[in-house]
Amino acid sequence: MLLKPKKPVSSSKLVVWITLIGFIVLVLLPTFYLISYVFLEWDEVRFEVFENPIIGDENWKQMLKVLFFSFRLSFSTVIFDLIFGIPLAYILARKNFPGKSLLEDIVTLPLVMPTSGFGFATLITWTTVAGLGGVLGLNSGLIPLDAFIPLVNVPFIVFIVHVTLTFPYIVRTLATKFRSIDITYEVASRTLGANPLTTFRKILFPLSIPGIFSGSVLAFARSLGETGATIIVAGVSSTASIAIVRWTSEFKLATASFMGSLLVIIAWIIILPVELYLGQGKRSLNVPFVVPISLTNRILKFENYVSKKLSRLKDLVPLFIVAVTVIVPILAILNSVILYWSADPYTGKIEGGVWNQLFGPSQYFNILLRATLTSIIVALVSTFIALCISIPLVFIIERKWYGPPIRSILKIPLIIPTSSLGLSVLLLWVSQGFNLIGSGIWLIILTHIVFAVPVIVESMIAAYEGSDISMYEDSARTLGATAYNAIETVSLPLIKGGIITGFILAFTRSLGETGATFIVMGRDITVPALVVNMVEALAIPAALFTSTYLIILSMFLLVIIRITTRGP
Amino acid sequence: MPNVELIKITKRYDNVVANDNINLAIKDGEYVSVIGPSGCGKTTLIKNIAGIIKPDSGDIFIDGKRVNDQPIEDRGIGYVFQNIALFPHMNIWDNVTYGPKVKGWSQKESTPLVKEMLDMIQLSTRVEAYPSELSGGMQQKTAVARALTSRAELLLLDEPLGALDVKVRAKLRYELRRLVKDLHLTALHVTHDQEEAMSISDRVIVMRKGKIVEIGTPFDLYIHPKNIFTANFVGEANFLEGTIAHILEEGSIVDLKNGLRLRVTIKNHKIDDHVVIVFRPEFGVIRDKDDNKTFNRLSGNVIEILYSGNIVRYKVKLVNNATIVFTISLSIQDPKLSVGDNLSIYVPPEHILTYPYPKGGLSKELSLE
Numbered sequence: 001m002l003l004k005p006k007k008p009v010s011s012s013k014l015v016v017w018i019t020l021i022g023f024i025v026l027v028l029l030p031t032f033y034l035i036s037y038v039f040l041e042w043d044e045v046r047f048e049v050f051e052n053p054i055i056g057d058e059n060w061k062q063m064l065k066v067l068f069f070s071f072r073l074s075f076s077t078v079i080f081d082l083i084f085g086i087p088l089a090y091i092l093a094r095k096n097f098p099g100k101s102l103l104e105d106i107v108t109l110p111l112v113m114p115t116s117g118f119g120f121a122t123l124i125t126w127t128t129v130a131g132l133g134g135v136l137g138l139n140s141g142l143i144p145l146d147a148f149i150p151l152v153n154v155p156f157i158v159f160i161v162h163v164t165l166t167f168p169y170i171v172r173t174l175a176t177k178f179r180s181i182d183i184t185y186e187v188a189s190r191t192l193g194a195n196p197l198t199t200f201r202k203i204l205f206p207l208s209i210p211g212i213f214s215g216s217v218l219a220f221a222r223s224l225g226e227t228g229a230t231i232i233v234a235g236v237s238s239t240a241s242i243a244i245v246r247w248t249s250e251f252k253l254a255t256a257s258f259m260g261s262l263l264v265i266i267a268w269i270i271i272l273p274v275e276l277y278l279g280q281g282k283r284s285l286n287v288p289f290v291v292p293i294s295l296t297n298r299i300l301k302f303e304n305y306v307s308k309k310l311s312r313l314k315d316l317v318p319l320f321i322v323a324v325t326v327i328v329p330i331l332a333i334l335n336s337v338i339l340y341w342s343a344d345p346y347t348g349k350i351e352g353g354v355w356n357q358l359f360g361p362s363q364y365f366n367i368l369l370r371a372t373l374t375s376i377i378v379a380l381v382s383t384f385i386a387l388c389i390s391i392p393l394v395f396i397i398e399r400k401w402y403g404p405p406i407r408s409i410l411k412i413p414l415i416i417p418t419s420s421l422g423l424s425v426l427l428l429w430v431s432q433g434f435n436l437i438g439s440g441i442w443l444i445i446l447t448h449i450v451f452a453v454p455v456i457v458e459s460m461i462a463a464y465e466g467s468d469i470s471m472y473e474d475s476a477r478t479l480g481a482t483a484y485n486a487i488e489t490v491s492l493p494l495i496k497g498g499i500i501t502g503f504i505l506a507f508t509r510s511l512g513e514t515g516a517t518f519i520v521m522g523r524d525i526t527v528p529a530l531v532v533n534m535v536e537a538l539a540i541p542a543a544l545f546t547s548t549y550l551i552i553l554s555m556f557l558l559v560i561i562r563i564t565t566r567g568p
Numbered sequence: 569m570p571n572v573e574l575i576k577i578t579k580r581y582d583n584v585v586a587n588d589n590i591n592l593a594i595k596d597g598e599y600v601s602v603i604g605p606s607g608c609g610k611t612t613l614i615k616n617i618a619g620i621i622k623p624d625s626g627d628i629f630i631d632g633k634r635v636n637d638q639p640i641e642d643r644g645i646g647y648v649f650q651n652i653a654l655f656p657h658m659n660i661w662d663n664v665t666y667g668p669k670v671k672g673w674s675q676k677e678s679t680p681l682v683k684e685m686l687d688m689i690q691l692s693t694r695v696e697a698y699p700s701e702l703s704g705g706m707q708q709k710t711a712v713a714r715a716l717t718s719r720a721e722l723l724l725l726d727e728p729l730g731a732l733d734v735k736v737r738a739k740l741r742y743e744l745r746r747l748v749k750d751l752h753l754t755a756l757h758v759t760h761d762q763e764e765a766m767s768i769s770d771r772v773i774v775m776r777k778g779k780i781v782e783i784g785t786p787f788d789l790y791i792h793p794k795n796i797f798t799a800n801f802v803g804e805a806n807f808l809e810g811t812i813a814h815i816l817e818e819g820s821i822v823d824l825k826n827g828l829r830l831r832v833t834i835k836n837h838k839i840d841d842h843v844v845i846v847f848r849p850e851f852g853v854i855r856d857k858d859d860n861k862t863f864n865r866l867s868g869n870v871i872e873i874l875y876s877g878n879i880v881r882y883k884v885k886l887v888n889n890a891t892i893v894f895t896i897s898l899s900i901q902d903p904k905l906s907v908g909d910n911l912s913i914y915v916p917p918e919h920i921l922t923y924p925y926p927k928g929g930l931s932k933e934l935s936l937e
Contacts, residue, residue, distance in 0.1 A: 184653040187620050188711075190640035191647035192718045194670035202670065206657050293675070300672045 093178035114512030117547030119229025177211025225417030227515020260420030386452030422516030439522025456502035463498025604775035646720025667718025
């Protein structure tokens with residue numbers, strides 16, 4: 001009989017230590033270093049921000065203005081997401097109809113879409129004659145670039161981009177939450193005489209408050225940190241994330257890190273109470289006040305009316321929004337590439353055509369090929385390293401007593417604005433910190449590891465907690481498997497789907513990441529950063545082509561996600 | 569006190585016909601149970617009535633009104649779920665007053681009824697408790713009270729006791745029946761527990777593969793099942809194949825081969841007809857070995873003895889190689905049999921049911937699939 005010798009206990013300890021050290025150094029340290037850097041360089045911060053001999057505290061005023069703008073934008077984005085995301089999530093969770101999985105794909109698309117390319121597509125759609133304006137027979141874009149949304153006072157086009165990029169977080173989180181709530185509660189409510197809308201208000205909504213909160217946190221953080229698409233559509237307005245990019249490129253590192261730290265800390269102050277509340281594991285929120293009967297009856301009448309007469313509306317409006325924000329930009333940019341292929345359709349100049357810009361004197365095609373190579377190497381290497389940290393980390397999180405705190409610390413890289421992230425990695429590894437490596441491909445890889453780890457860990461944990469891993473592992477152990485054998489032969493195969501999904505999500509995010517990459521890339525440019533450069537160099541046709549290329553690449557990856565996660 | 573009428577109800581799920589052309593009438597104030605193997609469509613049936621699902625075709629009438637196009641909330645039904653489904657974020661009071669609240673009734677109007685219901689289920693002192701703080705039995709009683717405070721007169725019970733312990737289940741089922749009868753409700757109760765169905769229902773519906781096989785009183789279904797499937801599904805029975813050998817004035821003689829012959833009361837068969845005879849394990853009398861009466865006597869060797877509380881089960885291999893089960897109630901008169909002993913049993917003709925041999929074969933006809 002062949003008995004494998006039992007592995008010594010120390011090797012298991014070693015794995016735990018290596019994982020934890022890798023996690024702390026690669027994932028956590030940059031953010032903490034960013035904040036500590038502000039204190040280390042406080043004199044410079046004071047000089048630049050508060051007591052500049054020439055402009056005084058003008059920079060501080062600017063910062064406050066930009067921060068206020070960013071938070072206004074993120075809040076209004078989340079509110080809008082919720083209003084239209086809740087009905088859409090409900091449809092996805094509770095209704096069956098042909099094309100449902102296609103709709104789910106379309107909703108997911110912005111998650112894997114390279115932000116700069118998508119931002120450019122949205123810009124084309126709304127503000128140029130090649131987009132909706134031309135379709136509707138106007139001689140200009142449908143919306144001027146400087147159109148503002150009243151009340152919240154944010155530019156329309158920036159708002160649209162942020163809604164599109166954050167919508168999937170709300171819809172997916174909520175759809176998952178709704179699915180996890182037994183439909184019997186709703187049916188019970190209906191049998192007791194409540195119409196569908198009242199049922200939603202009194203049953204499903206209170207039960208899904210945790211999901212609504214966590215979806216909102218994700219969307220809020222995403223909006224706050226969004227850089228790639230915003231930089232393209234923002235025009236003269238500046239969000240906090242863009243300000244960080246600007247200051248970094250002006251080498252005002254202390255100012256940029258002060259801004260980055262402020263953003264991280266304020267984001268935490270807003271998100272922490274929500275996280276704490278969610279951590280308590282309460283099933284719902286109890287409304288502490290009593291609503292007078294006359295009002296409740298009026299609400300009931302209204303809900304009865306809406307349920308009976310307007311139920312179609314709640315299905316159609318969210319679908320319309322998804323179509324306009326996701327599908328139309330893709331079509332618009334495809335259309336533009338075709339229009340601009342050989343020459344600028346309006347001036348007739350050959351230099352204004354895609355073909356000329358790619359293969360003509362500017363040689364953008366060669367740069368694009370090189371950038372593609374860089375992007376793919378970065379995505380592969382960073383995702384692979386992240387995977388090596390994530391797999392043991394998931395088991396640590398699920399089994400060790402210090403797992404839950406690690407899991408909540410993992411939220412930091414998820415909510416840190418991407419430009420702050422880039423800055424923090426730059427500070428830590430380049431001259432100001434360890435001084436180990438310079439800007440370039442390796443620094444991009446280090447940056448991408450930071451967000452790849454939480455992405456992979458989250459999707460693995462979902463798979464882990466979705467199946468009864470410890471029960472299966474226990475039964476493997478009773479059949480004679482060692483702890484390692486059990487993990488290798490039972491647990492890992494069971495969460496394979498989660499690993500693959502996490503890998504692809506991290507991979508596509510790495511491929512599309514713009515904000516952080518832009519700061520750390522040095523001369524090794526990636527494709528999304530190339531789009532930003534092209535737009536800034538006003539090489540619009542080349543940007544059109546590159547954006548389309550990126551979008552098609554990410555749609556291809558989404559198809560792979562669908563195939564691998566569909567299950568048997 | 570509504571009546572319910574289903575006319576040609578059909579409901580398909582992909583390739584499965586869950587309800588196949590079902591016709592059914594339930595009278596005012598009747599307590600009716602639906603039993604059948606899993607997947608027979610019994611839950612689909614009451615979900616159709618509740619409006620939780622819509623039938624593909626056919627009409628549903630509640631109290632004489634066609635309700636096919638009425639949403640769930642307008643049908644005036646009370647539905648009790650197997651998984652209880654008390655709202656976890658509301659306490660008992662809020663759960664029980666939910667119906668009146670969402671219907672916009674004034675508190676003055678609804679509070680007496682709510683209090684009466686809570687008194688009835690003896691939970692008036694625990695209205696502040698949350699569902700998770702109550703036992704399963706209490707939770708299910710609350711769920712019933714909740715269904716009734718919205719003034720439901722038609723109670724649809726979907727395996728209401730399925731999630732409870734055996735003892736609680738046995739007690740609650742009688743309380744359920746008493747409640748329904750005291751309040752003059754109509755109840756349709758789906759269960760996989762045939763003992764539950766038999767002990768509380770006015771009538772029992774036996775379903776199989778989306779169709780109603782038989783409807784009858786519990787007594788009729790047990791003693792005179794019209795259908796061979798019912799005979800097998802309700803209670804336990806022995807099935808023996810044979811052919812009609814003679815037709816007599818007072819019945820027929822069935823030949824079971826190897827010299828075994830039984831007289832049955834049925835006469836409407838021809839000689840040489842292939843039949844199945846059925847009798848319950850408890851409807852036999854042990855004959856002494858030296859008893860000379862050979863009339864309707866089955867003999868064989870005991871091959872297994874099992875005790876289950878007050879019942880002893882003997883598995884007996886007959887001389888024609890068929891196996892039957894014979895049970896006696898344990899009493900001070902223990903027949904003192906052991907495995908291998910010879911056993912003779914007298915089966916009275918009036919307790920033998922005779923069915924024509926099913927075309928598709930006996931095991932297919934009795935299959936629970």
